[in-house]
Amino acid sequence: MRNLPIAEISVNVDNVELKKYINKKLNESINESLFTWDIEEMAKRTCMSKSFLENEILRDPRMKILERRKEKGKRYWFYEESKRVIREIMDEW
Numbered sequence: 001m002r003n004l005p006i007a008e009i010s011v012n013v014d015n016v017e018l019k020k021y022i023n024k025k026l027n028e029s030i031n032e033s034l035f036t037w038d039i040e041e042m043a044k045r046t047c048m049s050k051s052f053l054e055n056e057i058l059r060d061p062r063m064k065i066l067e068r069r070k071e072k073g074k075r076y077w078f079y080e081e082s083k084r085v086i087r088e089i090m091d092e093w
Contacts, residue, residue, distance in 0.1 A: 063089075
């Protein structure tokens, strides 16, 4: 049996561009999958504590309008709309 030469392949990857692409695709996937979110998910995705969100974001009248809840039930916010409002609030700081 004859030894065949092993092919050598070289691929150059721009790690910064690769990370940007992956993050973009992840964000697109997240945006497509979330309809609403609760304070737990909001805290996780914004990297803000629940108490900070309560005091600085969720008391804002713009967020109050978006809040959905049955009597004494869990609170939810529409994802896209509340994300825009959070950005507006943060831009005012």
